[in-house]
Amino acid sequence: MIEVKKLVKRFGDFQALHEVSFKAREGEILGFLGPNGAGKTTTMRILTGYMPPTGGTATIAGHDVFNDSMAVRKQIGYLPETVPLYPDMTVQGYLEFAAELRGVPKRKQRIREVLELVGMAERSRSLIRTISKGMRQRVGLAQALIHNPTVLILDEPTIGLDPHQVSDLREFIRSLGGQHTIMFSTHILTEAEQVCDRVVIINKGQIVAEGAPNELRDALQINSRVYVRVQGHYDIAKLAKSLEGLAGVSSVEAHGDALVVTSKAKHEVRPAIANTIAQQGLALLELRPLTVTLEEIFLEYTT
Amino acid sequence: MSFWTIFKREFRQYFVSPIAYLVAFAVLVLLGLSFNTDLNYRITNSLPPNGAVVLGNFGFLMVFFAPLLTMRLFAEEMREGTLELMMTMPLRDVDLVMGKFLGAWGFYTVLLSLTLVYQGILLFLTNLDPNPAPLQTYFDIGPVIAGYMGLWLYGGATIAIGMLFSALSDNQIVAGFLSMSVLLVLWAGDVAGLVPASVISTDVVLALRVISLQAHYSTSFLEGLIALQDVYFYIAIMMVSLFITTRLVESRRWR
Numbered sequence: 001m002i003e004v005k006k007l008v009k010r011f012g013d014f015q016a017l018h019e020v021s022f023k024a025r026e027g028e029i030l031g032f033l034g035p036n037g038a039g040k041t042t043t044m045r046i047l048t049g050y051m052p053p054t055g056g057t058a059t060i061a062g063h064d065v066f067n068d069s070m071a072v073r074k075q076i077g078y079l080p081e082t083v084p085l086y087p088d089m090t091v092q093g094y095l096e097f098a099a100e101l102r103g104v105p106k107r108k109q110r111i112r113e114v115l116e117l118v119g120m121a122e123r124s125r126s127l128i129r130t131i132s133k134g135m136r137q138r139v140g141l142a143q144a145l146i147h148n149p150t151v152l153i154l155d156e157p158t159i160g161l162d163p164h165q166v167s168d169l170r171e172f173i174r175s176l177g178g179q180h181t182i183m184f185s186t187h188i189l190t191e192a193e194q195v196c197d198r199v200v201i202i203n204k205g206q207i208v209a210e211g212a213p214n215e216l217r218d219a220l221q222i223n224s225r226v227y228v229r230v231q232g233h234y235d236i237a238k239l240a241k242s243l244e245g246l247a248g249v250s251s252v253e254a255h256g257d258a259l260v261v262t263s264k265a266k267h268e269v270r271p272a273i274a275n276t277i278a279q280q281g282l283a284l285l286e287l288r289p290l291t292v293t294l295e296e297i298f299l300e301y302t303t
Numbered sequence: 304m305s306f307w308t309i310f311k312r313e314f315r316q317y318f319v320s321p322i323a324y325l326v327a328f329a330v331l332v333l334l335g336l337s338f339n340t341d342l343n344y345r346i347t348n349s350l351p352p353n354g355a356v357v358l359g360n361f362g363f364l365m366v367f368f369a370p371l372l373t374m375r376l377f378a379e380e381m382r383e384g385t386l387e388l389m390m391t392m393p394l395r396d397v398d399l400v401m402g403k404f405l406g407a408w409g410f411y412t413v414l415l416s417l418t419l420v421y422q423g424i425l426l427f428l429t430n431l432d433p434n435p436a437p438l439q440t441y442f443d444i445g446p447v448i449a450g451y452m453g454l455w456l457y458g459g460a461t462i463a464i465g466m467l468f469s470a471l472s473d474n475q476i477v478a479g480f481l482s483m484s485v486l487l488v489l490w491a492g493d494v495a496g497l498v499p500a501s502v503i504s505t506d507v508v509l510a511l512r513v514i515s516l517q518a519h520y521s522t523s524f525l526e527g528l529i530a531l532q533d534v535y536f537y538i539a540i541m542m543v544s545l546f547i548t549t550r551l552v553e554s555r556r557w558r
Contacts, residue, residue: 045387052556070393082383084385084386084387088319097308098392
């Protein structure tokens with residue numbers, strides 16, 4: 001649905017994108033993850049036809065974003081990072097304006113549907129300047145959805161919202177997957193993990209990793225770690241020493257009264273740990289694997 | 304028909320914007336004062352009434368008020384980030400520019416029609432019969448009709464120039480100030496005729512007068528003369544300004 005090939009963008013001397021390539025399949029929610037200034041907004045602006053690329057190509061639903069910009073613009077719904085609202089218009093008026101520009105048939109009905117969808121039906125008469133940040137975000141989203149686009153491009157849609165609104169919005173975006181192809185940028189890792197089917201990590205204008213959140217974890221081959229806790233008082237250093245001697249264990253660290261055992265990738269050390277503890281006459285309280293978070297993957301790739 | 308959607312939004316926008324009402328208020332107060340002074344002068348000196356006087360003054364006021372009405376057209380959209388939405392909508396840049404221009408010119412037309420109140424007063428006081436009865440005075444309506452036509456075209460030109468500067472800067476004040484300066488210079492080009500030929504050659508004076516905004520209505524439309532060259536002049540100013548504005552908007556994609 002979205003296909004980006006070797007996209008390059010230069011602003012004067014500064015190169016914002018270095019041959020960026022990725023794909024999003026139909027109905028997929030693609031997370032575009034990267035620190036601030038990584039090139040997320042630039043990529044999205046090229047995809048939406050706001051600015052041309054310096055090199056490379058990008059197509060949306062088979063239309064080139066530069067040569068066939070009008071066809072692309074008809075297919076996409078776009079929510080830029082700064083929500084583009086006219087403060088002096090009412091919510092209803094703003095959506096009517098957007099719907100008219102989009103040539104939406106049966107406008108009144110569609111506006112009602114979209115307002116229901118984003119939960120703004122009661123505030124349709126309010127002036128945009130009087131509504132809260134979270135509501136503005138939802139009005140912006142309603143604008144992007146008004147023509148039921150095949151592709152939805154959302155630039156950091158959860159920024160500046162309170163935690164409650166953030167989780168609502170994530171759930172909402174999740175619910176839109178399947179019907180729309182969604183490309184969604186964020187610099188928050190848990191968000192990408194919760195919402196997206198696939199994640200593309202970008203840093204300094206380059207794609208550094210791509211895949212489903214769990215695939216990325218496997219690809220990284222970070223050693224697996226096990227958290228161990230034993231009941232009562234015991235000689236922590238002695239236990240650590242004996243665990244270090246086990247086959248496959250690369251290191252043991254003490255974390256308060258618990259131990260974190262790091263083992264080589266895909267080496268199952270838990271039975272051996274349990275045995276050792278039992279042999280020393282200690283009562284095992286907790287033994288659980290620590291999963292690698294996307295956070296660690298992200299830091300690994302972007303530093 | 305996208306430009307129609309833009310036109311409707313821009314035109315309505317003026318009626319919710321305080322600036323538009325302040326401009327309308329200022330125009331009516333200032334013109335009311337000058338109308339009153341002029342009428343008083345004409346009555347005491349037994350001169351015939353002249354409906355084109357308020358129009359001449361209105362033209363001068365537009366040097367300052369056209370920038371106030373147009374400075375937000377693009378500057379505000381750039382600052383608020385809504386231009387990004389407009390430029391990613393299935394909408395041609397030229398439709399955006401045309402819609403905005405016609406919206407502003409539409410509001411200008413409303414503003415201009417407010418001055419009809421002074422013509423109404425003159426009509427009430429005078430007589431349209433060229434041979435009026437004793438103690439009545441003849442009101443020559445010809446220059447008034449031509450004057451409105453000229454001022455309408457002149458206003459379109461000032462609005463188009465104002466919009467051009469709005470597309471140049473994302474700061475409304477800068478845009479307004481620049482267009483005010485340019486309009487003032489273009490308006491005052493007419494005054495060059497007062498400089499003696501020994502100082503500036505007649506050719507230069509004539510050239511200055513050709514590009515002067517005022518010269519194309521003060522000695523033609525306001526005298527009741529509709530000259531095609533003046534009509535073309537204002538239309539050309541509008542078209543060139545709209546063309547440059549469209550290019551300026553387009554060029555934002557390349558920065």
